[in-house]
Amino acid sequence: MGLLGLGSAAFNAVMTTFVFTVYLVQNPAFGGEDYASRILGYGIALAGLVVALLAPVTGQRSDAGGRRKYWLGINTGAVVVLMALCFFVYPSPSLLFLGVGLIALANVFSEFAGVNYNAMLGQISTPSTIGKVSGFGWAMGYVGGIVALALVLVGFVLPETGWFGATAENGLNIRLVAxxxxVWFMAFALPVLLTVPEVPRQPEAAKLGFAASYGLLFRRIKAIYRTSPHTIFFLLASAVFRDGLAAVFTFGGVIAAGTFGFTLTGVIIFAIAGNIVAALGAVAGGFLDDRLGPKKVIAGSLIGLLITGTAVLVLGAGDYGIFGIAWTGDTTFWVFGLLLCLFVGPAQSSSRAYLARLAPRGEEGEYFGLYATTGRAVSFLAPALFALSISIFGEQRFGILGILVVLLAGLLVLLPIKEPARIPKAQTPAA
Structure with a gap:
């Protein structure tokens, strides 16, 4: 499981967050930052809508048909092909839509693969080790980001002529990064696809047509609510705080460059360091998860994020003398930015472990489909409040306030929810 997380970092960290989307937005040949950003935003939003509509049903059907690993392979292969096709996105106004379309579609298939991938957690762990296994898998994702970003930096971004003769002319270096x-993603995905066993087929459920699966889905939500309403409440709480967690990484590089004056190289170097810290945090959180329970780990991580995020907001890029030590804006971001990364890992890992403990055997794909859907349903919150806070206060650093509000809201919704325990399979009424 850790290998697939390691491989998927090439899409999440390199293509979506730090390199390829930056190429689309910053290269003037695509129409300028404002225009390209707007098109990219619409593309990702549309991808999120598709995932929200289809993720739970696709997860449900892969569970019932005994084809969880099969669909993980199909969706992973689709992401790999779409990334490779990004090589043909030359710097040209007419190719912006191609680039955005490929990234948006890859996001859809990546989310579908994530549903099946997360659902496998119960297959390769026990109730006493599920936290450690989840934490290790998440940490491997961060390790993959570290190594992939480092290789991209030294092989394609820094040198005038990089590997395979890559230069910046016609965006060749970034197109080769795609x-x-x-190749990176596929190389690490294959061992998982070849070794993890398939789940048993459920013949009766597998006979449902695609449209009928939606009827079953809504009956399942009602049944889950009757059996364990805290499962539904957790899905809602996690949707909110996971949006805040995603925003920490999504806008971390933007804040580093805009508020603290980091160069692109500096942003990537910080990203590598941040992934190292997040990986360590995920592993430590995994061990604490099995001992204390995932709710305590998530709540503690969110409190840590609120404290360190507030420090970044209040201190900003100014220079201070603290305890006789010169404290600069760079110091502020490196210290508290890395602490933010430290707390993100455990919160993400324990959130997945929390749901894996709740999901009845054989229904993990459906539960993680709902997990993906609820997350997508509120994915506008942190970006909207980030932008609104900047508009109100007139400074980019105040965008952090919007993220903090989302994290606080998620924490408040989480607090009344019970610690998870494996629950009985919900009895679904007949249609």
Missing amino acids: VFSA
């Missing part, structure tokens, strides 16, 4: 990312 091919590198595709």
Whole structure:
């Protein structure tokens, strides 16, 4: 499981967050930052809508048909092909829509693969080790981001002529990064696809047509609510705080560059360091998860994020003398930015472990489909409040306030929810 997380970092860290989307937005040949950002935003939003509508049903059907690993392979392969096709996105206004379309579609298939991938957690762990296994898998994702970003930096971004003769002319170096990312992802995905066993087939449920699966889905939500309403409440709480967690990484590089004056190289170096810290945090959180329970780990991590995020907001890029020590804006971001990364890992890992403990055997794909859907349903919150806070206060650093509000809201919704325990399979009434 850790290998697939390691491989998927090539898409999440390189293609979506730090390199390829930056290429689309910053290269003036695509129409300028404002225009390209707007098109990219619409594309990702549309991808999120598709995932929200289809993720729970696709997860449900892969569970019932005994084809969880099969669909993980199909969706992973689709992401790999779409990344490789990004090689053909030359710097040209007419190709912006191609680039955005490929990234958006890859996001859809990546989310579908994530549903099946997360659902496998119960297959490769026990109730006493599920936290450690989840934490290790998440940490491997961060390790993958570290190594992939480092290789991209030294092989394609820093040198005038990089690997395979890559130069910045016609965006060749970044287009080759797309091919590198595709090969990286597939190389680490294959061992998982070849070794993890398939789940048993459920013949009666597998006979449902696609449209009928939606009827079953809504009956399942009602049944889950009757059996364990805290499962539904957790899905809602996690949707909110996971949006805040995603925003920490999504806007971390933007804040580093805009508020604290980091160069692109500096942003990537910080990203590598941040992934190292997040990986360590995920592993430590995994051990604490099995001992204390996932709710305590998530709540503690969110409190840590609120404290360190507030420090970044209040201190900003100013220079201070603290306890006789010169404290600069760079110091502020490196210290508290890395602490933010430390707390993100455990919160993400324990959130997945929390739901894995709740999901009855054989229904993990459906539960993680709902997990993906609820997360997508509120994915506008942190970006909207980030932008609104900047508009109100007139400074980019105040965008952090919007993220903090989302994290606080998620924490408040989480607090009344019970610690998870494996629950009985919900009895679904007949249609």
